[in-house]
Amino acid sequence: MISVPVHVQLLLASILFLIGLVGVLIRRNVIFMLMSVEIMLNAAGLVFIIGGAHWHQADGQAMVIFILAMAAAEVAVGLALILQVFHLHKTVDVDCLEELKDTQS
Amino acid sequence: MNLVFYIAALVAIFATLRAVLHKHAVHALLYLIVSLLSVAVIFFILGAPFLAALEVIIYAGAIMVLFVFVVMMLNRGEAAVQQEKEWFRFRTWAWPSVLVLILFVEWVYMLWRGSAQQSFAGVTQGPIQPQQVGELLFTQYLLGVEMAAMMLMAGIIGAYHIGKQKQKSYHRYLEEKSDQISISENKTQEVI
Numbered sequence: 001m002i003s004v005p006v007h008v009q010l011l012l013a014s015i016l017f018l019i020g021l022v023g024v025l026i027r028r029n030v031i032f033m034l035m036s037v038e039i040m041l042n043a044a045g046l047v048f049i050i051g052g053a054h055w056h057q058a059d060g061q062a063m064v065i066f067i068l069a070m071a072a073a074e075v076a077v078g079l080a081l082i083l084q085v086f087h088l089h090k091t092v093d094v095d096c097l098e099e100l101k102d103t104q105s
Numbered sequence: 106m107n108l109v110f111y112i113a114a115l116v117a118i119f120a121t122l123r124a125v126l127h128k129h130a131v132h133a134l135l136y137l138i139v140s141l142l143s144v145a146v147i148f149f150i151l152g153a154p155f156l157a158a159l160e161v162i163i164y165a166g167a168i169m170v171l172f173v174f175v176v177m178m179l180n181r182g183e184a185a186v187q188q189e190k191e192w193f194r195f196r197t198w199a200w201p202s203v204l205v206l207i208l209f210v211e212w213v214y215m216l217w218r219g220s221a222q223q224s225f226a227g228v229t230q231g232p233i234q235p236q237q238v239g240e241l242l243f244t245q246y247l248l249g250v251e252m253a254a255m256m257l258m259a260g261i262i263g264a265y266h267i268g269k270q271k272q273k274s275y276h277r278y279l280e281e282k283s284d285q286i287s288i289s290e291n292k293t294q295e296v297i
Contacts, residue, residue, distance in 0.1 A: 002106045002150055009151070012114045016121055016144075023125035031130055031176060035137055039121055042144055042164065045156075053151040058237040061156050062246050065238070068163050069253040073260030075168050079175045080268035086179055087270075 009050045017043035030085065030092045034078050041071045109211050110150050116204050117143040123200070130176045134169060139204045141165040146208055149215070152232035 016039060023036030045064040052060020086092055117140050124136035141164045148157040242250055 002110055004107050004110050009110075012117070012147075015118055016140075019118070019121045019125055027125070029130070031172070031179075032125070032133065035133065035172065036125055038164075038168065039125070039137070039140070042141065045160075046144060046147065049148050049151050049153050049156060052153065052233065056152075056233065058233050058241045061153050061233060061238045062241050062249075064153075064156050065159065065242065066246075066249055066253055068159060069257055072163060072168060073257050075171055076260050076264040077267065079171055080264040082175060083178065083268055092179065 006050065006054055010047065013043050013046040013050060016040075016046065028093050028095055030082050030094055033094070034075065034082070037078075038071060038075065041067055041074075106150065109214065110147065112207060113143045113146040113150070113211060116140075116207055117147065120201075120204055131173065134172050134176065135198075135201045136204075137172075138165050138169050139201050139208075141169070142205065142208055146211055154232055155235035155238055 020036045020039030020043060023039065024033050027033055027036065045067045048060040048063045048067070050060075052058065082092065085097065089096055120136045120140035120143060124133045124140055127133040127136060141160060145157045145160040145165070148154075148160055
């Protein structure tokens with residue numbers, strides 16, 4: 001029987017989400033950024049589970065299943081993109097990908 | 106049971122921090138797997154055993170294998186050898202092992218604690234059974250399931266299309282002929 005208060009559980013989820021957000025912001029390696037996005041998705045799923053446990057409804061778990069499916073599709077496409085970028089540019093540094101940037105002069 | 110939650114939460118935060126801040130991609134993936142496992146433990150404590158199993162199978166299993174596979178593919182020759190040497194050092198695998206050991210002890214504790222119905226109960230009632238989730242998925246959220254199916258299909262096709270390598274578009278007998286052509290022509294064909 002768990003009696004941890006709900007705000008502590010939500011605090012854990014938000015800490016995980018923040019770590020993921022910081023990871024997206026500070027890393028320049030595309031693979032690490034994709035991993036951080038995964039962490040954020042996982043934290044969002046944790047919030048759904050906490051809500052489902054709090055009100056004792058199965059809806060939260062159904063939502064997490066959708067999140068899982070979305071994460072799987074996102075990772076498949078994202079990793080394919082990373083492979084293509086690596087073949088084209090021989091780097092996984094996002095700062096080197098500047099084809100879409102406007103030339104100033 | 107509260108202590109189990111707090112320990113799993115600490116393991117999750119620590120492993121996630123290490124995953125985000127680590128310099129080495131494969132080690133970061135190792136920590137990320139530990140983080141996902143500890144989140145699965147938390148799911149289990151919160152009364153969602155089905156989602157805990159799915160988290161381990163899909164996240165820590167399938168998705169992380171994809172990541173590891175791509176990281177391996179991006180390795181370059183000389184650096185890979187150096188990394189291989191580094192991987193057998195003690196300190197590279199010590200911390201993830203300790204963290205997983207903590208989770209394992211928690212798991213054994215929860216199994217040993219006896220009848221699952223009382224021990225890992227949700228808030229007031231027992232855990233939410235997979236049957237409830239399945240019923241909800243295929244009645245109320247049926248449209249969502251269909252959309253998830255379409256999205257996965259689009260993901261598969263998109264990943265295949267994007268990840269496809271450029272192939273030579275010659276016919277087979279032209280390729281056989283090209284073996285006898287001089288090397289320079291071969292090179293030009295490869296460029297094309």
